[in-house]
Amino acid sequence: MEEQLIECDVLCVGGGIAGLMAAIRASELGANVVVAEKGNPHYSGCGRRGNDHFETWIPEVHGADKEKFIDELLKTAKGEILIGRDILRAQFGKAHEIVELWDEWGIPMRQKGKWEFAGHAFPGRMMTHIKYEGRFQKTVLVQQARKRGARIMDRIMVDELLRDGDRVIGAVGVHTREDTVFVFQAKAVILGTGKCSRLYQGLTPGMMFNDGHGGVQTGDGRAMAYRAGAELMNVEMPQRHIGPKYFAKFGQATWVGVLRDAEGKPVGPFVSEPDRRYGDIVMEVNKLAPEQYGERGRGPVYMDCTGISDKDAAYMRHWHIHEGNVSLVDHMDAEGIDPRKHPIEFSTYPLRGGGLIVANEKAETSLPGLYAAGDEAMGDISAAATFGWISGDTAVAYARTVEHGDVEVTRPIIAALESRIDELRGRGNGPDWEEANIALQQVMTDYAGKVRNEARLLQGLAHLRRLRQKVDTELMARNQHELGRCLEVHNLFDVGELTFHAALDRRESRGLHNRPDYPFKNPLLSQAHIVRMEGDRPVTDWRSY
Amino acid sequence: MPPIINPDLCIKCDRCVNICTEDVFFGSKKHETPVITYPRECVHFNGCVDVCPVPGAIWLRYPMPSMIVYRTSSDYRAPPG
Ligand SMILES: Cc1cc2nc3c(=O)[nH]c(=O)nc-3n(C[C@H](O)[C@H](O)[C@H](O)COP(=O)(O)OP(=O)(O)OC[C@H]3O[C@@H](n4cnc5c(N)ncnc54)[C@H](O)[C@@H]3O)c2cc1C
Numbered sequence: 291m292e293e294q295l296i297e298c299d300v301l302c303v304g305g306g307i308a309g310l311m312a313a314i315r316a317s318e319l320g321a322n323v324v325v326a327e328k329g330n331p332h333y334s335g336c337g338r339r340g341n342d343h344f345e346t347w348i349p350e351v352h353g354a355d356k357e358k359f360i361d362e363l364l365k366t367a368k369g370e371i372l373i374g375r376d377i378l379r380a381q382f383g384k385a386h387e388i389v390e391l392w393d394e395w396g397i398p399m400r401q402k403g404k405w406e407f408a409g410h411a412f413p414g415r416m417m418t419h420i421k422y423e424g425r426f427q428k429t430v431l432v433q434q435a436r437k438r439g440a441r442i443m444d445r446i447m448v449d450e451l452l453r454d455g456d457r458v459i460g461a462v463g464v465h466t467r468e469d470t471v472f473v474f475q476a477k478a479v480i481l482g483t484g485k486c487s488r489l490y491q492g493l494t495p496g497m498m499f500n501d502g503h504g505g506v507q508t509g510d511g512r513a514m515a516y517r518a519g520a521e522l523m524n525v526e527m528p529q530r531h532i533g534p535k536y537f538a539k540f541g542q543a544t545w546v547g548v549l550r551d552a553e554g555k556p557v558g559p560f561v562s563e564p565d566r567r568y569g570d571i572v573m574e575v576n577k578l579a580p581e582q583y584g585e586r587g588r589g590p591v592y593m594d595c596t597g598i599s600d601k602d603a604a605y606m607r608h609w610h611i612h613e614g615n616v617s618l619v620d621h622m623d624a625e626g627i628d629p630r631k632h633p634i635e636f637s638t639y640p641l642r643g644g645g646l647i648v649a650n651e652k653a654e655t656s657l658p659g660l661y662a663a664g665d666e667a668m669g670d671i672s673a674a675a676t677f678g679w680i681s682g683d684t685a686v687a688y689a690r691t692v693e694h695g696d697v698e699v700t701r702p703i704i705a706a707l708e709s710r711i712d713e714l715r716g717r718g719n720g721p722d723w724e725e726a727n728i729a730l731q732q733v734m735t736d737y738a739g740k741v742r743n744e745a746r747l748l749q750g751l752a753h754l755r756r757l758r759q760k761v762d763t764e765l766m767a768r769n770q771h772e773l774g775r776c777l778e779v780h781n782l783f784d785v786g787e788l789t790f791h792a793a794l795d796r797r798e799s800r801g802l803h804n805r806p807d808y809p810f811k812n813p814l815l816s817q818a819h820i821v822r823m824e825g826d827r828p829v830t831d832w833r834s835y
Numbered sequence: 836m837p838p839i840i841n842p843d844l845c846i847k848c849d850r851c852v853n854i855c856t857e858d859v860f861f862g863s864k865k866h867e868t869p870v871i872t873y874p875r876e877c878v879h880f881n882g883c884v885d886v887c888p889v890p891g892a893i894w895l896r897y898p899m900p901s902m903i904v905y906r907t908s909s910d911y912r913a914p915p916g
């Protein structure tokens with residue numbers, strides 16, 4: 291195994307929206323920046339083939355008072371608000387500048403020269419999301435990062451952070467095609483590894499990559515941050531999405547239609563006829579609706595776009611493509627599905643989890659030298675882009691005040707990863723990553739899934755630990771590609787174990803955390819539920835945000 | 836399972852191999868027709884189809900379990916008998 295040392299001021303882990311925006315900003319400020327990306331940043335992450343809605347305050351549209359915009363967001367929040375006002379202020383203080391920059395760089399943010407607001411909207415209320423043509427956004431961001439001198443390294447999966455005292459001084463990762471380990475010596479590290487897929491069973495159990503978010507954002511950032519001693523929050527709070535049944539693709543607000551039951555009655559009170567300005571926000575207010583209709587014998591539930599004009603159909607198709615859903619359009623064409631004629635069944639998608647890395651309005655985590663942005667800290671494209679940028683600012687300011695740490699003091703961490711790699715590659719038989727991942731999904735879904743009570747959680751945790759022991763001693767990788775998948779599975783097991791701990795500690799029911807043994811919401815727990823490592827054990831805590 | 840390559844049309848440019856983040860084409864050799872080593876790891880994002888310079892050289896076949904459910908005017912009729 292070869293080992294390479296790479297030195298930089300700022301290391302961005304993940305070349306997604308947040309990682310690339312961080313790299314652009316940090317390079318612009320004169321820092322020596324490296325982006326380590328697991329795949330190819332032109333086609334990686336949730337923004338790989340585009341997005342079409344960007345949440346932003348635009349002063350000339352919404353008025354000069356940003357606070358009114360934030361008030362409206364809080365008033366019309368579609369779920370539990372887990373974000374402090376400071377964070378919203380930071381996001382919307384910057385988002386409109388980012389929108390202008392993207393437009394300038396060649397991501398069309400205005401339509402025919404004007405802001406077009408549509409989707410994610412309650413009829414009659416303030417509109418908060420502009421439409422933008424994001425199909426080639428990743429290519430534009432990669433070009434902008436390179437133009438400013440950032441070095442982008444493909445096919446490196448970063449797996450551990452390196453710490454000297456309290457401070458994060460770098461990271462170590464592995465190439466997913468060649469037998470090489472990369473040790474990064476960095477004054478500041480920005481995590482932007484995205485969502486946490488493959489933790490729970492997906493739409494088709496066993497077909498783990500039928501996942502609208504992509505298959506390789508596996509909570510690596512959360513797991514390595516936790517192992518390095520950083521705080522995570524609300525790891526036990528699951529989320530669910532909604533979309534076409536069996537074909538896992540997101541983009542709820544892009545549909546020009548009404549969610550209706552089998553008799554044709556609208557599921558929600560917000561729209562009764564398709565309207566391209568609004569979509570049907572009932573899907574965001576209650577993502578469980580299709581499942582609940584099914585359980586009450588009133589399903590199926592359909593996205594009904596029948597009767598829309600050819601112009602609206604062409605509009606929707608255009609935006610599906612910019613939303614990253616080319617394959618949805620292709621599949622419908624190939625099967626002869628015409629949304630003007632055929633209602634499309636929608637379902638509630640399975641649980642997702644992972645929680646967040648605790649990061650403040652400057653993208654600082656609880657560890658000096660470590661920053662986090664994007665889906666693993668805040669969520670959505672607007673947050674990923676703005677906090678990516680903000681993290682670049684903060685990381686460079688910090689990097690200017692410190693010298694490089696000595697990575698040799700972290701040799702035990704590097705050596706442990708190298709010996710794990712040797713073991714995984716050296717075993718001739720045993721479970722492969724897929725088998726282990728399916729076993730993990732099974733225990734997560736059955737024991738930390740839709741219904742959680744203490745006995746069930748304790749039994750599930752005990753079983754997960756037994757599985758973990760096998761993973762640690764028997765897992766095997768036939769090649770470098772499977773090695774990366776095995777390391778992902780290790781990370782997923784860490785996030786899974788934390789989910790059980792935090793779910794046991796949250797003695798209430800709230801959102802999708804359903805504990806029949808504590809059936810009520812406890813208002814005193816409307817706080818961030820923190821988990822961090824002490825010694826080698828997770829400890830939990832509550833804090834206001 | 837996706838993707839599928841027509842070896843008669845492929846010009847062995849490696850673009851699909853380079854862009855696939857999931858690395859479905861892992862193990863492909865430079866300037867040879869790509870091998871589809873991990874078809875189950877395809878997330879159907881169409882990147883490979885988009886970058887391919889030759890129309891029809893590569894396409895995706897969507898797996899049966901992910902086929903969309905939709906309603907036609909005759910779906911709710913009871914079967915005969
Ligand atoms: C189809 C679709 C449509 C969407 N539409 C919208 C929309 O219209 N509006 C909106 O606001 N949001 C939308 N979203 C969500 C939005 O795309 C995400 O919120 C956003 O991309 C998050 O950016 P990120 O940088 O945090 O993560 P990502 O863009 O997902 O990037 C994470 C990156 O980290 C890399 N990575 C992961 N682990 C490692 C590791 N260990 N080492 C190195 N690299 C690693 C990944 O390969 C990836 O490149 C949509 C999502 C999808 C899937």
Ligand code: SF4
Binds near residue numbers: 849852887889892
């Ligand atoms: S992109 Fe098309 S032509 Fe190039 S290697 Fe792939 S299938 Fe062949």
